[in-house]
Amino acid sequence: MSANREDRVDFVVNAAGRRVPTIVNGQPARPYAGVGAPAPDGPKHGPPIRSAADYPENGDKRVPDLKTALERCGLRDGMTISTHHHLRNGDRIAVAALQAAAELGARDLRWLPSASFPCHEPVVDLMESGVVHHIEGSMNGPLGAYCSHGHMRGLGVLRSHGGRWQAIQDGEVHVDIAVIAAPTADPFGNADGSHGPSACGSLGFALADSIYADHVIVVTDNTVPFPCVPWQIQGNNVDFVVEVDSIGDPAKIVSGTTRITRSPDRLLIAEYVARFLRDAGIMRDGFSFQAGAGGIALAFVGYIRQMMIDAGVKARFVRGGSTSYLVDLLNEGLTDYILDGQTFDLAGVRSIGEDSRHLPTSPFTSYNYHGKGNFASMVDAVVLGATEVDVNFNANVVTHSDGMLLHGIGGWQNCLFSRCTILALPSFRDRIPVILDEVTTLTGPGERVDGIVTERGVAVNPRRTDLLEALEASDLPIRPIEEIKAEVELLVGGPPAKPRLEDEPVAVIKWVDGTVIDTVWKVPQPTESG
Amino acid sequence: MSASGRGEAGRAGDDVRGDLHVAVELADAGGLDVQLTSRVKSLYGASIEQTARATLAGLEVEHARIRIDDKGAVPFVIAARVEAAALRAGAAPGGDGKPERTVPDREHSTRNRLRRSRLYLPGDQPKLQLNAGLHRPDGVILDLEDSVHANEKDAARLVVRNALRCVDFGNAERMVRINQLPRGLEDLDAIIPERPDLVLIPKTETANQVAEVDARIRETLGEPADGDPPIWIMPIVETALGVENAFQIAAASPAVVALTIGLEDYTADLGVQKTLEGDESLYARGRLVNAARAAGVQAIDSVFGDVGDEEGLREWAGRSRGLGFEGMGCIHPRQIRPIHEAFAPSATEIEKALRIVAAFEEAEARGLGVVSLGTRMVDPPVVLRAQRLVHVARQAGLIEEPGS
Numbered sequence: 005m006s007a008n009r010e011d012r013v014d015f016v017v018n019a020a021g022r023r024v025p026t027i028v029n030g031q032p033a034r035p036y037a038g039v040g041a042p043a044p045d046g047p048k049h050g051p052p053i054r055s056a057a058d059y060p061e062n063g064d065k066r067v068p069d070l071k072t073a074l075e076r077c078g079l080r081d082g083m084t085i086s087t088h089h090h091l092r093n094g095d096r097i098a099v100a101a102l103q104a105a106a107e108l109g110a111r112d113l114r115w116l117p118s119a120s121f122p123c124h125e126p127v128v129d130l131m132e133s134g135v136v137h138h139i140e141g142s143m144n145g146p147l148g149a150y151c152s153h154g155h156m157r158g159l160g161v162l163r164s165h166g167g168r169w170q171a172i173q174d175g176e177v178h179v180d181i182a183v184i185a186a187p188t189a190d191p192f193g194n195a196d197g198s199h200g201p202s203a204c205g206s207l208g209f210a211l212a213d214s215i216y217a218d219h220v221i222v223v224t225d226n227t228v229p230f231p232c233v234p235w236q237i238q239g240n241n242v243d244f245v246v247e248v249d250s251i252g253d254p255a256k257i258v259s260g261t262t263r264i265t266r267s268p269d270r271l272l273i274a275e276y277v278a279r280f281l282r283d284a285g286i287m288r289d290g291f292s293f294q295a296g297a298g299g300i301a302l303a304f305v306g307y308i309r310q311m312m313i314d315a316g317v318k319a320r321f322v323r324g325g326s327t328s329y330l331v332d333l334l335n336e337g338l339t340d341y342i343l344d345g346q347t348f349d350l351a352g353v354r355s356i357g358e359d360s361r362h363l364p365t366s367p368f369t370s371y372n373y374h375g376k377g378n379f380a381s382m383v384d385a386v387v388l389g390a391t392e393v394d395v396n397f398n399a400n401v402v403t404h405s406d407g408m409l410l411h412g413i414g415g416w417q418n419c420l421f422s423r424c425t426i427l428a429l430p431s432f433r434d435r436i437p438v439i440l441d442e443v444t445t446l447t448g449p450g451e452r453v454d455g456i457v458t459e460r461g462v463a464v465n466p467r468r469t470d471l472l473e474a475l476e477a478s479d480l481p482i483r484p485i486e487e488i489k490a491e492v493e494l495l496v497g498g499p500p501a502k503p504r505l506e507d508e509p510v511a512v513i514k515w516v517d518g519t520v521i522d523t524v525w526k527v528p529q530p531t532e533s534g
Numbered sequence: 535m536s537a538s539g540r541g542e543a544g545r546a547g548d549d550v551r552g553d554l555h556v557a558v559e560l561a562d563a564g565g566l567d568v569q570l571t572s573r574v575k576s577l578y579g580a581s582i583e584q585t586a587r588a589t590l591a592g593l594e595v596e597h598a599r600i601r602i603d604d605k606g607a608v609p610f611v612i613a614a615r616v617e618a619a620a621l622r623a624g625a626a627p628g629g630d631g632k633p634e635r636t637v638p639d640r641e642h643s644t645r646n647r648l649r650r651s652r653l654y655l656p657g658d659q660p661k662l663q664l665n666a667g668l669h670r671p672d673g674v675i676l677d678l679e680d681s682v683h684a685n686e687k688d689a690a691r692l693v694v695r696n697a698l699r700c701v702d703f704g705n706a707e708r709m710v711r712i713n714q715l716p717r718g719l720e721d722l723d724a725i726i727p728e729r730p731d732l733v734l735i736p737k738t739e740t741a742n743q744v745a746e747v748d749a750r751i752r753e754t755l756g757e758p759a760d761g762d763p764p765i766w767i768m769p770i771v772e773t774a775l776g777v778e779n780a781f782q783i784a785a786a787s788p789a790v791v792a793l794t795i796g797l798e799d800y801t802a803d804l805g806v807q808k809t810l811e812g813d814e815s816l817y818a819r820g821r822l823v824n825a826a827r828a829a830g831v832q833a834i835d836s837v838f839g840d841v842g843d844e845e846g847l848r849e850w851a852g853r854s855r856g857l858g859f860e861g862m863g864c865i866h867p868r869q870i871r872p873i874h875e876a877f878a879p880s881a882t883e884i885e886k887a888l889r890i891v892a893a894f895e896e897a898e899a900r901g902l903g904v905v906s907l908g909t910r911m912v913d914p915p916v917v918l919r920a921q922r923l924v925h926v927a928r929q930a931g932l933i934e935e936p937g938s
Contacts, residue, residue, distance in 0.1 A: 272867075497608060
């Protein structure tokens with residue numbers, strides 16, 4: 005299945021002007037062809053037909069341990085094993101599954117996490133020892149460094165949450181074995197994330213794998229007798245259930261409290277974003293918005309909340325990353341619903357478990373681009389971050405300005421389809437300007453970015469003449485993006501030097517439709533100063 | 535130059551951002567050997583080295599070993615730290631290590647401009663200075679006094695001097711709080727050529743101290759050309775003696791535009807507790823307002839110390855306005871808006887003042903000696919107060935100008 009990264013591949017220049025490989029890990033890859041390019045023909049991918057005759061009639065699919073489960077799933081060299089990040093940095097199951105595979109002697113596995121975290125650092129050793137061939141999923145910290153410096157044998161593939169669903173559904177990635185960590189499950193494999201000692205909220209990230217994988221293993225530390233309700237994962241898709249002492253560290257799964265930023269600059273940015281929504285007329289009765297759990301996004305929710313109260317309007321729905329701040333809106337009657345993709349704090353977990361107006365969603369309902377529409381495009385405004393933007397409103401969320409992998413795409417690309425996409429970011433970090441002539445790594449095309457809000461002012465995409473017109477009477481500091489860029493460069497001593505990158509790909513960035521929008525290049529190992 | 539001294543400056547440590555640590559070791563030969571570690575090395579390594587070399591060239595240091603541990607500092611900070619380290623190592627003073635000026639020239643502030651909020655910025659913490667103007671205080675104070683450790687006075691002076699050349703504080707009035715005299719006079723030598731708008735003199739107790747500062751400024755700059763405003767002075771009264779001399783202090787120089795009070799030191803001098811209500815300083819503050827008025831300058835209140843207590847701040851500021859103060863100090867950007875709101879005349883006040891001013895103008899136009907509003911006669915002082923209120927409201931942007 006996987007060719008080595010060193011294999012010669014051809015490059016083409018895609019519709020965004022980026023040089024991308026045409027073969028990724030031995031499979032042909034389509035270059036990005038622009039927003040809204042036609043989908044490939046053909047049916048969706050299908051898992052093999054199974055028979056109830058092969059599963060216990062009493063519904064008890066429990067096996068003693070992960071090793072047994074993997075063995076009975078027919079684990080072989082070169083298979084794809086998927087895991088999910090709803091336990092975030094508290095996850096104990098991904099590493100346990102890969103280590104169990106290692107004990108069974110498997111090699112050259114493709115690991116398909118929905119995202120990786122610092123707790124997954126042991127996978128570096130598994131790559132070194134040949135058990136894992138490469139990672140297709142977000143990489144940061146030690147894994148990001150391993151990939152960025154060119155140590156991984158295959159190309160990393162970074163996909164959005166919606167893009168991961170699309171890739172699995174379209175058959176671009178065939179999942180051999182999905183390992184799903186479940187805060188609560190019954191012996192049949194029905195599983196839920198909103199209850200149990202390791203409760204995390206929504207299990208949406210694991211849904212595609214449960215439907216399309218050849219084999220599905222549910223791992224839980226909280227078995228309940230059938231039926232486990234609600235069942236976010238259907239036991240009818242599950243092969244085996246494994247009971248363990250603990251699937252994760254609750255303290256690292258959700259934070260006790262999520263905290264608003266205290267930085268005056270970031271608070272100013274958050275306030276500008278809220279005023280943008282208000283002044284542009286987006287904040288009106290029945291509107292909707294999405295904001296994540298970053299410091300600026302949380303502060304934004306605080307400001308928009310007050311503006312909603314002052315104006316006497318409420319939202320029809322808000323989308324999270326849910327936090328106590330969104331839960332407060334729900335409890336105060338300022339929104340009818342929370343549509344939740346990922347639950348960040350205890351208040352969020354409690355709410356999704358108890359309040360029927362707080363609904364778990366999945367990348368399918370929210371984000372999948374190869375579906376009959378999705379929720380993301382129906383959201384009136386979304387507040388996102390970015391590492392870099394450029395004067396054409398293109399944005400980078402995956403690499404640092406020095407080229408190192410820093411961050412996954414998450415739902416970021418998918419959210420660009422909202423009616424008004426706002427990137428809220430400081431105009432410089434340390435000394436590094438955020439607005440460049442050209443982003444280091446293209447993650448989202450500028451035509452889908454409507455506003456860039458910094459502490460120095462608000463740049464509105466000139467394509468959005470409607471927004472510019474709506475904001476004419478606003479006293480927000482609306483400025484051309486070039487002007488903000490020039491002001492920052494004056495302060496920080498000019499634009500940064502282009503990072504020195506080697507002409508060797510280490511990863512590709514997929515667009516929401518599975519095409520390759522950009523390539524991540526090898527970063528030379530740092531040398532000692534001289 | 536023959537030297538082998540060693541000097542360090544700046545900040546080191548994992549939590550440092552936007553600053554750097556520099557060690558300079560002067561040598562007799564070998565040129566400049568720059569060793570750099572930086573979190574932004576691949577992006578700005580060459581630029582950092584160039585800034586260091588240019589600064590040392592300006593100081594006429596030709597041979598030295600320089601070790602830089604940079605945490606994403608902007609160029610003017612790098613220049614200030616390199617200069618401080620070199621001077622501490624024994625480089626000859628009198629060189630020119632100043633970075634190129636990048637802030638646009640702007641008009642000097644006017645005598646009676648709004649001074650509702652003035653944001654204190656520790657002189658030795660450049661990171662806090664970079665975006666301070668974006669929070670739109672009426673003034674920023676680059677502080678060389680209490681917020682700077684005694685061992686860092688020389689380094690802070692360089693940071694502040696460079697900030698005045700390289701940081702755009704927007705429409706904020708650019709103020710510097712110098713150290714107590716006589717050290718403050720040395721501060722002036724470094725700062726005044728950069729033409730800040732205003733100098734704050736801490737712990738002022740006599741008119742003489744104001745005159746001393748005034749003279750040193752004139753010495754450095756020469757007499758201002760006709761029509762050019764001088765560098766303004768705001769004495770800070772912080773002792774019982776200062777309060778007794780408040781009028782003489784306020785009247786000591788035509789450059790004095792405002793008089794302010796420091797309550798931490800004042801209450802310490804009195805030996806009383808500083809309270810949330812401020813009864814213990816009521817006399818001093820009332821006396822200060824009166825002295826300022828008598829001398830024709832603005833009276834500005836102290837700071838409110840609890841950044842987290844917005845309600846307390848609003849109450850304090852409201853009482854402060856009631857006493858006759860026109861503004862306060864801020865120790866955090868989040869205090870700016872509550873202060874602006876508290877010192878703003880209310881809509882009712884503005885409306886009433888506008889009616890009085892209109893009635894006055896109408897009476898003037900018709901050659902009437904008596905101004906009347908409806909059936910009531912309006913006394914001249916009432917007109918004066920209304921005019922002043924309208925002036926303040928206009929500066930604060932609270933009155934919609936016709937045609938704007």
